[in-house]
Every structure is written in C-alpha cells, then in structure tokens.
C-alpha cells in the first residue's frame with residue numbers, strides 16, 4: 001500500500017524526477033507514472049490518475065518544472081518544433097501557451113490556477129530559462145512543503161474546534177463523523193484536508209483511550225474533554241468512487257475504524273448509527289468570497305441532511321483553495337465529466353469464488369469496466385456541486401476555523417492572498 005500520491009526526487013537539482021501514483025488502479029494496484037512534460041501533467045490530471053485540488057496544483061507545477069528541465073537539455077531542444085530557441089521572449093510566449101493548456105485540464109479546482117498564476121509571474125520577471133527554472137523549483141518545493149505542514153495544522157485546528165464545541169455542549173461520549181470523496185494523502189502532499197481532521201481526531205482518540213495504537217501514530221490529546229471519535233463513515237462518492245476506492249484505502253492503511261456507506265444512505269445512517277454522528281468534514285475545490293464552496297458532487301445534499309439532523313458541517317481547505325476574485329458560488333465553473341465515466345464502472349476484476357483480484361499471467365491485477373446504463377441514455381455528470389455558505393458551519397484552514405458572523409455571513413478577508 002502507498003499513500004504517496006506524488007514522488008518528487010529532488011536529491012539532484014539538475015536531474016529531478018517526478019512520478020505520480022495512478023489512482024485509477026487503486027486499491028488493488030500500486031503503479032507510478034513518470035511525468036516528463038506539461039503534456040504528461042495534463043494527461044494525469046485530466047484523466048484523474050491524480051486528483052484532489054492541492055495535488056492537482058502540485059503535479060501541474062511539477063510538470064512545468066520537468067518541461068523546463070527538458071528544454072535545458074540540448075538533445076531535446078534539437079528534436080522538438082514547438083519552441084523557438086532564437087530568443088527567450090519566444091520561449092516565454094510558447095511557455096505561456098503551454099500554461100493555458102495545462103490550466104484547461106480541470107477548471108473547477110482553483111489551486112491549479114492559483115499555482116499557475118504564480119508561475120506566470122515568475123515567467124514574466126525571469127531573464128532566461130535557467131532563472132525561470134530556479135524560480136519554479138523554489139516555488140514548487142515551497143508549495144509541497146507548506147501544503148504538508150499546513151495540512152497537519154488544519155487537521156488539528158478542525159479536530160480541536162469540534163472537540164471543544166462538543167465539550168461546551170456537555171457531550172462527553174464516543175462519536176462518529178462523515179466525510180465524502182477523498183481528501184487525504186492521495187489528494188494532497190500528505191495527511192490531507194478533511195481526512196487530515198479525521199487523522200487528528202483519531203490521534204486524540206488514541207491518546208484519550210490510552211490505546212496502544214501501532215506505534216506509527218503520534219497520539220496527541222487535542223482537548224481536555226472526554227468525547228472521542230471512534231468511527232468514520234466515508235461515503236462511496238459515486239460516480240468515480242473516490243470514497244470507496246481511495247478514502248477507504250487510506251483509512252484501512254491507517255487502521256482507523258471506518259464503515260463505507262452508499263451515498264444514498266446518509267439520512268438513514270445518521271438516524272440509525274450505533275454511535276452518534278456529530279459532524280461532517282468535507283474538502284473543497286474552490287471557496288469563494290462569501291464562503292460558497294465547490295466540492296465533489298454529493299456535498300450539497302450531505303450539507304442539507306446535516307442541517308436537517310442538526311449535525312455540524314465543516315469545509316476543510318488550505319488558503320490555496322480560496323478564490324478571492326469570485327463573489328459567490330454562481331461564479332464558479334462546474335466541470336462536467338464524460339458520460340461514460342458515469343455509465344461505466346471501472347475497477348479491478350474480482351474472482352467471485354475467492355473475493356481476490358483476478359491477475360494476468362504476470363501476476364498483475366486485471367482492470368476492467370462494466371456498463372451500468374444503456375449506451376443511448378443521456379446523462380448529467382457534474383464532477384462538483386456548490387454548497388451555499390448558509391449550510392456551512394465552519395471553514396477549517398491552517399489559520400484556524402472561520403465561522404459566520406451574527407448576520408450569517410463569512411468574513412474570509414484574512415485568508416485572501
């Protein structure tokens with residue numbers, strides 16, 4: 001099992017390498033795909049071999065860095081025709097077109113456009129390719145390192161906020177939380193956003209129960225109350241099943257008690273759960289000025305169900321996911337995926353006798369797709385929906401948890417770059 005979505009070998013500055021975990025083959029196959037060019041970055045992002053707003057931005061920026069490394073290789077320069085090396089101005093113009101292309105890989109998650117904006121500024125101020133390459137290298141290293149440290153801060157912020165709120169309302173028992181899609185290490189540089197909160201809640205729970213754990217988890221009590229998280233309910237997250245394929249995989253890896261549930265069972269699960277469900281933590285692809293949030297399709301109705309049951313609903317995202325240029329959710333472009341990603345279900349062939357993956361003559365699990373709808377039927381397959389800020393109880397960030405003012409509005413101006 002590997003939770004390392006991105007392998008960036010920076011041990012030799014002049015010979016860096018990048019590989020990404022092909023998440024379409026999880027949970028049964030661990031395969032890394034090399035990234036050499038912006039085309040490679042576009043492909044793995046557009047096909048969702050790598051996905052998750054922060055991870056998309058990191059892989060996009062790394063693809064630019066790898067292309068720059070290639071452009072500085074004379075052998076490549078002689079073979080390609082897109083770039084005109086007669087002046088850096090011409091190279092700069094070609095690179096600008098390549099950044100536009102990369103940005104079109106997935107339009108809704110703002111992290112990629114935020115990262116490419118920074119890279120454009122570096123391109124404008126660089127005098128030559130080497131200087132631009134060094135600027136992008138420093139930017140990408142900072143993006144990766146800050147994302148990881150921010151995720152742990154965010155996880156602790158969200159966990160402590162919930163635990164303190166439960167203590168204040170006099171709740172001191174075991175509880176469960178809900179989450180949707182994948183917002184863990186596979187969507188970021190590590191630890192995760194909403195799933196990072198789950199990891200911090202679990203660390204707190206282990207510390208409070210003095211559980212032995214497996215030694216790999218840093219047990220950290222995050223408040224003095226007795227309430228502790230004992231179970232996670234990840235939603236399968238149709239139609240691409242990031243919850244079933246990826247979040248369940250991460251929770252099994254971390255040995256966090258979890259029960260995978262169908263998207264359609266949220267209300268009935270809350271009504272019948274053996275332990276009270278006290279919160280939902282979801283990620284974000286774009287949070288706009290008023291707090292309206294784009295996230296995986298299904299998030300909006302999860303928020304509605306939480307409102308019905310009086311359960312706290314938190315959006316969890318780093319500042320790199322904030323879009324300070326867009327006023328409300330009405331301004332967000334929602335990506336629609338190909339119909340066959342909905343009409344077909346892809347995965348690994350399972351031997352129904354043994355329940356184990358079918359393998360080929362090389363022992364590799366066999367991938368397959370099955371049809372679950374008539375090919376003639378029209379479908380609507382949005383990758384995201386927009387949760388109105390009115391349904392959001394808090395926005396968890398590395399800078400703390402932001403809640404609404406007495407007028408029911410978020411003031412996120414402190415988070416704007």
Ligand SMILES: CSC[C@H]1O[C@H](OP(=O)(O)O)[C@H](O)[C@@H]1O
Nearest residue numbers: 051052053181187283284295296
């Ligand atoms: C921290 S990941 C943010 C976000 O990205 C996921 O979408 P996708 O799997 O399509 O890239 C999902 O919306 C997560 O909440």
